[in-house]
Amino acid sequence: MDYVFPTYKRFPFEIVAGSDWELTDDQGKQYLDLTSGIGVCNLGYNQPKLNQAVAEQLTKVWHTSNLYESSLQDQVAQGIVNGEDYLVSFCNSGTEANEAALKLARKATGREKILAFNHSFHGRTYGSLSVTGNDQIKVGFTPMLAGVSFAEYNDDQALEQVSSDLAAVIVEVVQGEGGVYAADASWLKTLAAKCQQVGALLIIDEVQTGMGRTGKLYAFENYGLKPDIFTLAKGLANGIPVGAMVGKKSLGKYFGPGSHGSTFAGNPLAMAAAKEVLATMDSEFLEAVAAKAEFAWHYLEDLTALECVTGVTGLGLMIGIHLSSEVKVAAVIEKLQAAGVLTLAARDNTLRLLPPLTMPASELLAGIEEIKAVLAEDILVGV
Ligand SMILES: *Cc1c(COP(=O)(O)O)cnc(C)c1O
Numbered sequence: 001m002d003y004v005f006p007t008y009k010r011f012p013f014e015i016v017a018g019s020d021w022e023l024t025d026d027q028g029k030q031y032l033d034l035t036s037g038i039g040v041c042n043l044g045y046n047q048p049k050l051n052q053a054v055a056e057q058l059t060k061v062w063h064t065s066n067l068y069e070s071s072l073q074d075q076v077a078q079g080i081v082n083g084e085d086y087l088v089s090f091c092n093s094g095t096e097a098n099e100a101a102l103k104l105a106r107k108a109t110g111r112e113k114i115l116a117f118n119h120s121f122h123g124r125t126y127g128s129l130s131v132t133g134n135d136q137i138k139v140g141f142t143p144m145l146a147g148v149s150f151a152e153y154n155d156d157q158a159l160e161q162v163s164s165d166l167a168a169v170i171v172e173v174v175q176g177e178g179g180v181y182a183a184d185a186s187w188l189k190t191l192a193a194k195c196q197q198v199g200a201l202l203i204i205d206e207v208q209t210g211m212g213r214t215g216k217l218y219a220f221e222n223y224g225l226k227p228d229i230f231t232l233a234k235g236l237a238n239g240i241p242v243g244a245m246v247g248k249k250s251l252g253k254y255f256g257p258g259s260h261g262s263t264f265a266g267n268p269l270a271m272a273a274a275k276e277v278l279a280t281m282d283s284e285f286l287e288a289v290a291a292k293a294e295f296a297w298h299y300l301e302d303l304t305a306l307e308c309v310t311g312v313t314g315l316g317l318m319i320g321i322h323l324s325s326e327v328k329v330a331a332v333i334e335k336l337q338a339a340g341v342l343t344l345a346a347r348d349n350t351l352r353l354l355p356p357l358t359m360p361a362s363e364l365l366a367g368i369e370e371i372k373a374v375l376a377e378d379i380l381v382g383v
Helices: 048-058 071-081 094-109 126-130 185-198 219-223 249-254 268-280 283-305 329-338 361-382
Strands: 015-019 022-025 030-033 086-091 113-117 148-151 166-171 201-205 229-232 243-248 309-315 318-323 344-346 350-353
Touching: 030 361, 048 268, 071 086, 071 243, 071 268, 086 094, 086 249, 094 126, 094 166, 094 201, 094 229, 094 243, 094 249, 166 185, 185 201, 185 219, 243 249, 283 309, 283 318, 283 361, 318 361, 329 344, 329 350, 329 361
Parallel strands: 113 148, 113 166, 166 201, 201 229
Antiparallel strands: 015 022, 022 030, 086 243, 229 243, 309 318, 318 350, 344 350
16 A cells, blocks of 8 residues: 555455455455454444445435434434433544543533543544553654543552542443453442542443443443443444444533534434444344353353463453463464454454354354464464
């Protein structure tokens, strides 16, 4: 690629088509997809119902601006809040959803400080980058937003950093980029209780964990939590760019006319796709995801018998296979590509799997078996 900034290290092939959980590259090679385009195409590729919903909207109107009523936005927002007392502010990405959350938290509390966690990932714009616990991706871009401090994830000492001068605490239920580590249930519940005690808003970043990924519509439901604010993007419209900041209804008065907005926010094509995604993710669908995940975890736990696997972590169909230091995750990913399986990496030499939620158990198992074969081979190479 000659005309695009080299901000991504890309694999030397191009995906040109997809169907369900299978992708085809420019050489005609087929892959079993265990990435969902990094947790985006949760319903897979080339889905007739989604295609139809977007195609229908395409012939009506592409864009109208937010100067007029939008029943489509309201229908999607209704699907997102799912009967709870929340309001939705639409945007176009995960980082923007987190920006909106940080702005709302500061305005609603009149406080400046934000607590975030080491190894978190919240996005690449200044606010969300400032609360991202990864110094490497901040090099050359300082100064960051003032008033941000970090604590250790899943660490009881972190709870003491929740003080009454905080506007918000921002946290992922499962740290995705950070290595696919799920929050300890009692720790996360105590964190939520502490926030409430000191009047700091709890922001849960559901950009990767949301939209059915963990067997619930939102991962915090697994923990019986009700955050003040949560953010969505990746899977919300299955690949049409969209984001959403969802906040308790009581916060509505702080986000009045003129306080926040975006030209493309709530774009009709994205809304048409999101509406169909939400309609698909009913309780029956989510139960099937949970059942498939349970099936997959049975086989995933077997992987720890391999010498090069130090552990398997995650929740639902958000899976991290931790590799010992003598096996490099980048090499494993390339070997799997050659074998026709697409996977991802995360921090800590972790092989990360985010398969489409629609993938049948038999295909999930085929993917896991292929991973097992490649990892077993790697041991031999390492000996
Ligand atoms: C991907 C991701 C983001 C950023 O989303 P973009 O749409 O890339 O801006 C934020 N938070 C989490 C947890 C993510 O996984």
